Amino acid sequence: MQEDYFELFGLPQSYEVSLQTLSERFRDLQRVVHPDRYAAADEREKRLSVQYAAEVNDAYQTLKDPVLRAIYLLHCRGVDAQMENNTVMDTAFLMQQMEWREALDEVHKCADPEAALDNLRRDIVEAMQSCQSGFAERWQSNGEQLKAAEDLVRKMQFIDKLIQQLDQFEEALFDD
Amino acid sequence: MAYSDKVLDHYDNPRNVGKLDADDPDVGTGMVGAPACGDVMRLQIKVDSQGIIEDARFKTYGCGSAIASSSLVTEWMKGKTLDEAEQIKNTAIAEELALPPVKIHCSVLAEDAIKAAVSDYRGKHGEKS
Numbered sequence: 001m002q003e004d005y006f007e008l009f010g011l012p013q014s015y016e017v018s019l020q021t022l023s024e025r026f027r028d029l030q031r032v033v034h035p036d037r038y039a040a041a042d043e044r045e046k047r048l049s050v051q052y053a054a055e056v057n058d059a060y061q062t063l064k065d066p067v068l069r070a071i072y073l074l075h076c077r078g079v080d081a082q083m084e085n086n087t088v089m090d091t092a093f094l095m096q097q098m099e100w101r102e103a104l105d106e107v108h109k110c111a112d113p114e115a116a117l118d119n120l121r122r123d124i125v126e127a128m129q130s131c132q133s134g135f136a137e138r139w140q141s142n143g144e145q146l147k148a149a150e151d152l153v154r155k156m157q158f159i160d161k162l163i164q165q166l167d168q169f170e171e172a173l174f175d176d
Numbered sequence: 177m178a179y180s181d182k183v184l185d186h187y188d189n190p191r192n193v194g195k196l197d198a199d200d201p202d203v204g205t206g207m208v209g210a211p212a213c214g215d216v217m218r219l220q221i222k223v224d225s226q227g228i229i230e231d232a233r234f235k236t237y238g239c240g241s242a243i244a245s246s247s248l249v250t251e252w253m254k255g256k257t258l259d260e261a262e263q264i265k266n267t268a269i270a271e272e273l274a275l276p277p278v279k280i281h282c283s284v285l286a287e288d289a290i291k292a293a294v295s296d297y298r299g300k301h302g303e304k305s
Contacts, residue, residue, distance in 0.1 A: 081211075094207040097216045101237040154211035161214025 004076060005059035015073060015136040017063055026060045066132055067160045070153045073139050079146065081153050089154060097158050100124060104162075104169060113173060121166055128159045179240050180274035186244035191251050194233040196220040204297025206289045210281060215242045219289035221253060221261070223297055229253050229261055234289075241279040245269050245286035258294050 006013040009025045033056055038049040062068045074081050103120055110116040131152045138149035179187070198205045198220070206219045215238030222231040232250035236243045248269060253261045269275075269283035 089209055089211075091207045094209050094216055094218075097209065098207070098218060098235065098237065101216065157211040158209060158214050158216070 005063055005072065008056065008059050009063065011063075013073070013076065015070065015132070015139060017069065019064060022060070022064055026056070029056045066128075067153070067156045070132075070135050070139070070149075070156060074150060074153060077139070077146070079150060081150050089151070093155060093158075096127075097162065100162055101165075104166060107169070108173070117166070117170055117173070121163075124159060124162055124166065128156065128163070131156045131159065179244075182248075182273050183240055183244040183275070186247040186273075187240040190234075190243060190247040192231075192233050192247065193235060195235065196222055196231065196233050201300055202297075204293040204295075204300070206292030206294075206296060208285055208289045208292055210238070210242075210285050212281065213238065213242075215239065215282070215285060217242065217246050217285055217289050219246060219249070219286075219293045221293050221297060223258065227257055229256050229258070238285075239279070239282065241273065241275055241282040242285060244273050245275075245282045246289065248272060249286045249290055253290065258297065261290055262294055264290055 004013070008029070009022060011017060011021065011025070030053070033049055033052045035046065035049045035053055038046050041049070062072050071081055100120065100123070103116075107113050107116050107120070135149050135152045135156070138145045138152070141149070195218075196203045196205075200222070202222050202224070204221045204223065207217070208219075209216045215236065217236045217238065218234060220233045221229045224230045232253045234246040234250050236246045249264060252264055264287065266280070266283040266287040269286055270280050273283070275283055
């Protein structure tokens with residue numbers, strides 16, 4: 001398959017994506033490529049339909065996730081965000097990450113853990129949104145601006161991980 | 177994935193967890209993070225008048241291998257000069273802890289944290305690193 005994920009879904013290559021349009025197109029594409037439709041087809045067509053369905057699924061998972069979508073857009077620009085190798089980032093950001101993780105550890109000691117979690121989540125989501133809008137403004141640029149966009153994607157990764165931990169924590173807290 | 181006994185030992189009994197005063201001129205602080213897994217590591221050293229690392233502390237949010245790597249290097253750094261500490265390589269950390277290939281980046285994180293802490297200390301003392 002030659003076209004990129006955005007073309008596949010008939011969407012403009014942009015960081016801003018309508019999730020509703022995306023999921024509608026996904027359902028349309030799924031119907032077209034579903035391997036069941038090729039039950040009577042020959043082996044080659046069957047194999048192709050399975051491949052195609054998998055690709056459509058990958059594309060959907062990538063485009064619907066704000067972090068994966070950002071990494072994919074950089075990839076389309078020929079940039080590898082180097083998640084594995086880049087360990088030294090701006091200290092203030094990392095300190096904030098550590099403080100948030102510490103705050104999450106301490107939440108159960110608060111008089112009102114639910115309110116404390118809500119406050120924490122508000123701050124974290126705000127930071128995520130600011131990374132996302134910063135990325136949307138910069139990913140098509142070059143030079144320093146593009147570097148800044150890469151940096152924002154790495155920050156999104158940290159924050160995304162933290163939000164997952166927050167979700168797990170919340171589930172555990174309100175389970176009992 | 178199975179952790180080695182050494183990783184589990186450091187994970188269950190982390191050495192030198194804690195915090196030193198980052199504003200103390202004798203303290204160097206290194207903050208590093210791995211975007212791929214969201215790990216964050218803070219490594220601090222306290223250096224005596226002879227230029228020897230007399231104390232090292234860490235705090236790591238991450239997987240067992242990342243915690244074990246940072247715990248191990250705090251042990252290794254104590255009693256070393258800054259130059260000696262900088263010679264600690266991620267390969268030595270990975271070997272000591274028997275880290276599998278997918279966890280090598282945790283040892284890289286610890287090596288980078290050492291460099292960042294030493295460089296912070298040197299910066300405070302007007303040395304170029």
